[in-house]
Amino acid sequence: MDTSQLLKGVLDLAVLAVLRKEDGYGYDVLRRLRQGGLDGVGDASVYGTLRRLYHAGLLTSYVVPSEEGPHRKYYSLNEPGRERLLESGKTWKSFARTLDDLLGEGA
Amino acid sequence: MSTQTNTEVKHYLDAMRDALSDLPAAEVAEIMDDAGAHVVEVADEMGDEFSAAALIDRLGTPRAYAEELRVAAGYPSPTSPTATGDRPTILARFALWSMLAATVMAFGFAITRGDMEEAAFLTALCAAAATVLVFRHNGLMAEIAKLSETVAIKDALARVEKSDIGKAFASLRPFQPLWWIGRALLIGAGGVLVYRPDLMFLVALALAAVSLLAGPKAKTDRRWLWISLPATGFALGVLLVILGTLANRYDGYPVSSSPVSYNPAPQTHDNIYVFDKDGKPLTDVHLYDEEGRPLNAPWYGCDGDSRSDNRFPRPKVVHDEQGCHEEPGVPFTVVMPTVPTTTTTAPITSTTAQPQATGTPSLAPTTTVTTTPVVTPTG
Numbered sequence: 012m013d014t015s016q017l018l019k020g021v022l023d024l025a026v027l028a029v030l031r032k033e034d035g036y037g038y039d040v041l042r043r044l045r046q047g048g049l050d051g052v053g054d055a056s057v058y059g060t061l062r063r064l065y066h067a068g069l070l071t072s073y074v075v076p077s078e079e080g081p082h083r084k085y086y087s088l089n090e091p092g093r094e095r096l097l098e099s100g101k102t103w104k105s106f107a108r109t110l111d112d113l114l115g116e117g118a
Numbered sequence: 119m120s121t122q123t124n125t126e127v128k129h130y131l132d133a134m135r136d137a138l139s140d141l142p143a144a145e146v147a148e149i150m151d152d153a154g155a156h157v158v159e160v161a162d163e164m165g166d167e168f169s170a171a172a173l174i175d176r177l178g179t180p181r182a183y184a185e186e187l188r189v190a191a192g193y194p195s196p197t198s199p200t201a202t203g204d205r206p207t208i209l210a211r212f213a214l215w216s217m218l219a220a221t222v223m224a225f226g227f228a229i230t231r232g233d234m235e236e237a238a239f240l241t242a243l244c245a246a247a248a249t250v251l252v253f254r255h256n257g258l259m260a261e262i263a264k265l266s267e268t269v270a271i272k273d274a275l276a277r278v279e280k281s282d283i284g285k286a287f288a289s290l291r292p293f294q295p296l297w298w299i300g301r302a303l304l305i306g307a308g309g310v311l312v313y314r315p316d317l318m319f320l321v322a323l324a325l326a327a328v329s330l331l332a333g334p335k336a337k338t339d340r341r342w343l344w345i346s347l348p349a350t351g352f353a354l355g356v357l358l359v360i361l362g363t364l365a366n367r368y369d370g371y372p373v374s375s376s377p378v379s380y381n382p383a384p385q386t387h388d389n390i391y392v393f394d395k396d397g398k399p400l401t402d403v404h405l406y407d408e409e410g411r412p413l414n415a416p417w418y419g420c421d422g423d424s425r426s427d428n429r430f431p432r433p434k435v436v437h438d439e440q441g442c443h444e445e446p447g448v449p450f451t452v453v454m455p456t457v458p459t460t461t462t463t464a465p466i467t468s469t470t471a472q473p474q475a476t477g478t479p480s481l482a483p484t485t486t487v488t489t490t491p492v493v494t495p496t497g
Contacts, residue, residue, distance in 0.1 A: 022190070036152075036155075037152045037153065037155070037156050038155075038156050038159055041156075053178075053186050053190075054153075054156060054160075054177055054183070054186075055153065055177070055178070055182075055183045055184070055185075055186035055187040055190065056186055056187070056189075056190040057190070058149070058152050058153040058156065058187050058190070058191075059186065059187040059188065059189065059190025059191035059192075060190045060191070061152065062145075062148065062149060062152070062187075062190075062191040063190065063191045063192045066191075074151070082151075082155070083155060084148075084151050084152050084155070
């Protein structure tokens with residue numbers, strides 16, 4: 012099964028999750044996702060998702076000037092973002108359990 | 119980063135910015151802050167292995183990158199990226215003007231009862247092509263909305279909407295479904311009344327059905343205006359024909375032979391007074407035309423309701439301090455001429471009383487007016 016299709020539905024949750032402990036700029040977020048095992052995630056998809064979550068009021072952003080290279084825009088989880096993460100996390104866990112049960116021993 | 123790398127990255131970023139150019143400038147700037155920095159960083163990481171091809175291999179083409187970002191961010195997709203050059207503008211202009219021409223032509227075709235057949239046929243063809251175009255070309259409505267004439271028309275409509283007339287029209291909006299039904303009936307009636315029951319009749323019936331559908335659709339989908347507006351033009355034309363025919367009938371003009379439907383209604387009389395040969399006024403006279411049809415005409419009494427009958431003279435409606443009341447009788451006398459051939463000359467009238475309440479205002483009270491003799495038809 013193509014994981015990129017699965018990823019589409021849960022990329023929001025994954026991005027919120029990797030920003031929970033520490034703020035990060037776009038490339039940071041991308042690296043953390045890849046390190047976490049989501050190899051198939053597209054660069055542009057992550058940046059697009061960050062913009063969408065930012066417009067939805069779940070993230071705040073601030074710019075940190077960098078000595079080498081361009082300045083970096085950091086994103087951090089705000090209160091609505093944390094609430095959404097909690098909520099979506101519960102939904103995901105219950106969904107994953109349901110699917111596990113459905114698959115049973117077969118998979 | 120080398121100068122060479124710099125140029126390649128700049129090209130990549132420019133192409134990306136270009137692919138996002140339909141978004142608000144502030145948002146594009148934000149994206150370029152994020153994703154632009156990312157591209158630079160990726161290029162830096164490549165170090166000596168950097169090349170434009172390697173960058174595209176890693177990130178995809180700038181357009182693909184922009185598209186992926188757009189989808190993930192939930193931005194609207196770009197408006198018909200293939201719409202380049204002047205072709206859509208020409209098509210949009212053709213569609214708009216065909217529709218307007220069809221509306222005017224449908225109106226003209228209806229009120230002239232099918233004259234100008236060739237011109238009408240040509241316009242109908244253009245309008246049909248335009249309708250097919252707007253329904254099949256997805257981006258065309260956006261192109262039409264961008265035309266300078268569309269903007270001007272919209273501005274003018276907005277001004278009218280703010281005026282008193284516009285407000286009066288807005289208050290009629292709840293009755294719009296009634297108009298849609300009325301319009302379909304008028305178009306159907308156009309087929310029956312105005313033309314012989316041949317092909318035109320079938321076309322009119324089909325159009326009536328389509329116009330019934332187009333009314334409510336056009337409220338949410340502007341493309342249906344291409345059907346709705348010409349239908350309105352035709353229906354208004356038919357309405358005028360019917361009203362003109364009715365007006366002619368009341369005035370006792372032959373209806374069937376009148377080729378042109380809408381004449382300005384001939385001078386109507388508010389009242390008719392009848393005198394016998396001795397100058398004695400006759401009351402409660404009932405008038406009929408040559409085929410025995412009563413010459414009914416509407417009139418308004420004090421109750422404000424329109425009544426329609428053929429009894430003359432009507433009572434005079436007087437408004438004064440006591441309110442409104444109807445005065446029967448004849449407000450003037452006539453002196454019959456003593457010429458023996460009374461059938462060929464009209465009586466000389468002299469007004470001796472007040473003018474009629476609803477009469478010609480130029481007639482001053484108590485002046486004696488001598489009218490020029492008029493030859494009356496002898497039969």
